[in-house]
Amino acid sequence: MTFYNYTYTTLFFYRLYRLWKVMSTCHQKQLQTITKAKSHVHILDLENRKKSSSKTTLRLEKVFLKWGMCFNNFINIQKAFLKNLNSWLLRHTQQEVEESVDTKAPPIFRICNEWYHAIDKISETEVSEAISSFASILHQLYEKLEEEKALKVKVKSLLKYYQHKLQLFCNQNGINSHQSTSFINMKASENFDEDEVPLLRESGEIIGILRKTLVEQKKRHKQVIRHVNDIASSCLQKGLPPIFEALGNFCLENLKIYEQLRLQNTGPHE
Incomplete structure (x- = not known):
């Protein structure tokens, strides 16, 4: 029976030790990979527009929030389980003080007591x-998208409206400039610069105001796209590394605990 308990305990702690060792190594490699990743990311491009990724970003945010919740639940459940198990075992040792567990008690009593107090000191914050x-x-990022x-x-709406007003004005006044014709025929989805938006001196105040509004909104749109790409880059460079660094540290702390408990209660494992 003693041999069975010794063998089972050895196997138990060795597997936990291997678990935390593999997880620690895995998170270290993930951190190294992310740190070496491309420094700037473009998820929006004026020249080659793709579908907006706002819904994908929102789903990703929910995934990470759920991950954080599951992680906290896992740690809290583990600590609660060890606390209840340790309390139950201590009641059967008939000791008044938890820290003075009888060394003559079965190994499981002493191990659980040491395990609980060690795990309880590790913070997942x-x-x-x-x-x-x-x-x-x-x-x-989602809000900017x-x-x-x-x-x-x-x-797009302003562009189409300005094209319409400009075409009416050109038709009414017999104007047939190359710039105006090219701009009127431009697709609403195409990119354009300020100097490509024609403004005829004879066009009047209303068309002038429309042109100013269109140019201002286009500039603002470009600024938002740059901001979106900057935030996307910071997700990699500022957001992800701290997660895997923290996970690596957390795994190392657990690894040290199981290594210490394994050596104290089962001896070194070859």
């Missing part, structure tokens, strides 16, 4: 805060 911080960056989407629609 750093990991939780890193995940929450990254989710916050994703939410900022929604702003970009709304501005894109607004610029």
Whole structure:
């Protein structure tokens, strides 16, 4: 029976030790990979527009929030389980003080007591805060993507309206300039610069105001796109590394605990 308990305990702690060792190595490699990743990311491009990724970003934010919640639940459940198990075992040792567990008691009593107090000292706050911080960056990105989407629609509408007004004015006044014709025929989805938007001196105040509004909104749209790409880059460079660094530290702390408990209670494992 003693041999069975010794063998089972050895196998138990060795597997836990291997678990935390593999996880620690995995998170270290993830951190190295992310740190070496491309420094700037373009998820929006004026020259080659793709579908807005705001919904994808929102889903990713929810995934990370759920990950953080699951991580906290896992740690809290583990600590609660060890606390209840240790309390139950201590009641059967008939000791008044938890820290003075009888060394003659079965190994499981002493191991659980040491395990509980060691695990209870490890804080998961750093990991939780890193995940929450990254989710916050994703939410900022989502809001900017929604702003970009709304501005894109607004610029498209303004462009079509200005083209319509400009064409009416040219037809009524017999104007047939190459710049005006090219701009009127431009697709609403195409990119354009300020100097490509024609303004005829004879066009009057209304068309002048429309042109100014169109140019201002187009500039604002470009600024938002740059901001979106900057936030996307910060997700990699500022958001993800702290998560895997915190996870790596958390795994190392657990690894040290199981290594110490394994050596104290089962001896070194070859």
